[in-house]
Amino acid sequence: MLSTRCASRTALHTPHAPRLYRHLSHRPRARPQTRAATHAYAQRRQQHFVRSIATVAILGTAATAWQWYSGDSIFREVHAEEPPKEQEPARVQEPVFEAQRRAATSTEDNRDIISSQHLQVKRSWENPGVYAWGSNSGRVVAPDSQSDFVKSPRRIPFFDNLLLRDIKLDRSFGAAIDERGDLLQWGAAYSKETTQPTHTLRGKNLTSLAISRDRIIALSSSGEVYSVPVSQEEQRTGPKPETTSWIPFWGSSSNISYRIRTPSNLNWSERVTDISSGLEHALMRTSTGRVYSFASGSQDFPGKGQLGIPGLLFQNRPEGAFDIPHEITTIKGFPISKIATGDYHSLVSDEAGRAFAFGDNSAGQLGFDFNAEAVHVDAPSLIPTQRLYAGTAQQASVTNVFAGGNTSFLTIESSKPRPAAGETERTTADTWAFGYGLTGQLGTGRWIHNQNQPVKVPAFSGLFEYDEGNSSVIPIRLAYISVGASHAAAVMDNVASVAIAHTTRKAKHQTDNDVNWGRDILFWGNNEFYQVGTGKRNNLSTPTYLQPLDQAAEAERAAGVFAGLVPGKLAKDGLGEFHRFQITPRQKVRVSGRSVVMEQRVECGRGVTAVYSAV
Ligand SMILES: *[C@@H]1O[C@H](CO)[C@@H](O)[C@H](O)[C@H]1NC(C)=O
Ligand SMILES: *[C@@H]1O[C@H](CO)[C@@H](O)[C@H](O)[C@H]1NC(C)=O
Ligand SMILES: *[C@@H]1O[C@H](CO)[C@@H](O)[C@H](O)[C@H]1NC(C)=O
Ligand SMILES: *[C@@H]1O[C@H](CO)[C@@H](O)[C@H](O)[C@H]1NC(C)=O
Ligand SMILES: *[C@@H]1O[C@H](CO)[C@@H](O)[C@H](O)[C@H]1NC(C)=O
Ligand SMILES: *[C@@H]1O[C@H](CO)[C@@H](O)[C@H](O)[C@H]1NC(C)=O
Numbered sequence: 001m002l003s004t005r006c007a008s009r010t011a012l013h014t015p016h017a018p019r020l021y022r023h024l025s026h027r028p029r030a031r032p033q034t035r036a037a038t039h040a041y042a043q044r045r046q047q048h049f050v051r052s053i054a055t056v057a058i059l060g061t062a063a064t065a066w067q068w069y070s071g072d073s074i075f076r077e078v079h080a081e082e083p084p085k086e087q088e089p090a091r092v093q094e095p096v097f098e099a100q101r102r103a104a105t106s107t108e109d110n111r112d113i114i115s116s117q118h119l120q121v122k123r124s125w126e127n128p129g130v131y132a133w134g135s136n137s138g139r140v141v142a143p144d145s146q147s148d149f150v151k152s153p154r155r156i157p158f159f160d161n162l163l164l165r166d167i168k169l170d171r172s173f174g175a176a177i178d179e180r181g182d183l184l185q186w187g188a189a190y191s192k193e194t195t196q197p198t199h200t201l202r203g204k205n206l207t208s209l210a211i212s213r214d215r216i217i218a219l220s221s222s223g224e225v226y227s228v229p230v231s232q233e234e235q236r237t238g239p240k241p242e243t244t245s246w247i248p249f250w251g252s253s254s255n256i257s258y259r260i261r262t263p264s265n266l267n268w269s270e271r272v273t274d275i276s277s278g279l280e281h282a283l284m285r286t287s288t289g290r291v292y293s294f295a296s297g298s299q300d301f302p303g304k305g306q307l308g309i310p311g312l313l314f315q316n317r318p319e320g321a322f323d324i325p326h327e328i329t330t331i332k333g334f335p336i337s338k339i340a341t342g343d344y345h346s347l348v349s350d351e352a353g354r355a356f357a358f359g360d361n362s363a364g365q366l367g368f369d370f371n372a373e374a375v376h377v378d379a380p381s382l383i384p385t386q387r388l389y390a391g392t393a394q395q396a397s398v399t400n401v402f403a404g405g406n407t408s409f410l411t412i413e414s415s416k417p418r419p420a421a422g423e424t425e426r427t428t429a430d431t432w433a434f435g436y437g438l439t440g441q442l443g444t445g446r447w448i449h450n451q452n453q454p455v456k457v458p459a460f461s462g463l464f465e466y467d468e469g470n471s472s473v474i475p476i477r478l479a480y481i482s483v484g485a486s487h488a489a490a491v492m493d494n495v496a497s498v499a500i501a502h503t504t505r506k507a508k509h510q511t512d513n514d515v516n517w518g519r520d521i522l523f524w525g526n527n528e529f530y531q532v533g534t535g536k537r538n539n540l541s542t543p544t545y546l547q548p549l550d551q552a553a554e555a556e557r558a559a560g561v562f563a564g565l566v567p568g569k570l571a572k573d574g575l576g577e578f579h580r581f582q583i584t585p586r587q588k589v590r591v592s593g594r595s596v597v598m599e600q601r602v603e604c605g606r607g608v609t610a611v612y613s614a615v
Helices: 008-012 035-050 061-067 107-114 116-126 232-237 242-246 551-562 567-573
Strands: 130-135 149-155 164-169 174-178 183-186 206-211 215-220 225-229 272-277 281-286 291-295 336-341 345-350 355-360 376-382 395-404 407-415 428-437 448-456 464-467 472-475 478-483 487-492 519-525 540-544 587-591 594-604 608-614
Touching (some): 116 587, 130 164, 164 608, 183 215, 215 272, 225 232, 272 336, 281 345, 345 407, 395 478, 487 594
Antiparallel strands (some): 130 149, 164 174, 206 215, 355 376, 395 407, 478 487, 587 594
């Protein structure tokens, strides 16, 4: 059911054999020949301009035409299969128009001017907070605004200078955990009267969150799992655990309704370490690799098999509360390392690199052959990932699972089990997508209803970069994908540099032109609420970069860079364009005079997106 909207630019994009070497530390040997490629080329030059090393191998699929060395592409002279023997040492790329720059007032100022990336990393440390965009129908991304949409990243003033442990968003409510482990809630579904984020469950030392249609599932540092209604009204009137009424003056405890959903038969020292929730069901993973599921919403009992308990229906559920946890015993012998949930389906992967799926398969989101007789699969079933690498002599291992809405993703690493003599062993990292993709959320360049065979996401597959640290070519893995109901964002685990503190002390080999930069982050999918963040409303089927979040700082920097330059020349050099948003990886820094380990994280929700400063 491929729609004819299949973007023409993807026609440029030929599928690549995973063995192709896509290392970018050399100047392209073929000049771009298409407009898209010219644009990419301009971007690339711009990047060279700001980067002191010549590595990162991703620029989004629009940029692939010339970059990705593809045997059957129009650039026939490029046929590199192995990295060239003489690995050029990376050099500091000197700015091309040194003379025209505004004079830098200091080394640090110089870094800011030459590099948007450096400035972005710095601003993320100096100015922590939450940027949000997308649908504002539930007053979530801009609580103070009556507008229906926030079209591009904007700060939520309440969170200025706050570090958060987690944030989860729906169009109609938001939930966050502050640095002390207390729950904050806002949005129309929480309360129509209270617009600012408000503390609800306190004193539990919460560490992570998951949300269903109408409840918040929260995990504490000690492994306790709480299920809290979203609605303030329900929190006030619903049944409260006895412990809170025993000690009314227990300052740290909240006088609200919630339920404890920690599995009761955990072994000594075994605790819940991960939670994930769909609209009606949640999964819990324990430290020993067991998985439990329970009904996490209060409107409908999860009846599409997403609990992973064969035969379990509302009618025949065991006695007791409808939302008691069930251990998924059919995957018992497989210690599970990752869990993910879409709206109505579940994915788990084990330590041996296998993946299992269960729940709704109506859009092919379970990754195995679609069977019209069995759209709901209630027993965890193996996704045949080895089949994806059949005939390549590569051994494949699932490293992570991600899901949202009716769409799923797997990251897989493959390598030859026994490399031939003289052959360097190379691991390849790929990302596969399946399920619903009609608004582009598969990221594969296709608009498709039911993708029941995993397809490779070219933008995140078979990428390599040159690591200066140990002079080797390494695969670029995905750090993670945040999958919303119908859009997504992926953070690349590219070699980042955040070691340049703003101090006067210079690290060994550090020059005044060395700069910090973060991880690449790309967005795609449904954009009807502007949730992708491009400022436009067209849906995107290929992963795309955004502009840097802090546009004010960027404009100031650009003014420094471009001072004295003729606009026509800027356009010609492709330098008139702004840089791309990069997200700051984990680093120990000083924030408001204290030392913290923090990073920026992205969260895609239901029609909304946020980037926050996480501890
Ligand atoms: C609260 O949680 C944090 C983060 O997990 C942990 O480091 C800290 O020890 C916890 N505090 C208590 C009192 O358990
Ligand atoms: C808890 O909330 C209920 C209902 O809002 C109220 O009647 C009760 O007095 C509160 N208890 C305490 C200890 O605040
Ligand atoms: C507790 O651990 C023991 C030994 O590891 C194991 O045999 C037993 O099944 C575990 N109990 C549960 C409830 O998992
Ligand atoms: C997912 O599939 C269900 C039917 O199983 C449908 O009701 C729902 O709208 C779909 N959600 C999205 C985000 O496409
Ligand atoms: C180089 O460093 C990377 C991590 O940065 C590591 O994965 C890789 O194994 C190292 N390679 C060698 C040859 O040491
Ligand atoms: C994007 O997808 C949504 C949901 O299917 C659709 O309503 C909208 O028309 C699409 N936007 C464009 C520009 O095609």
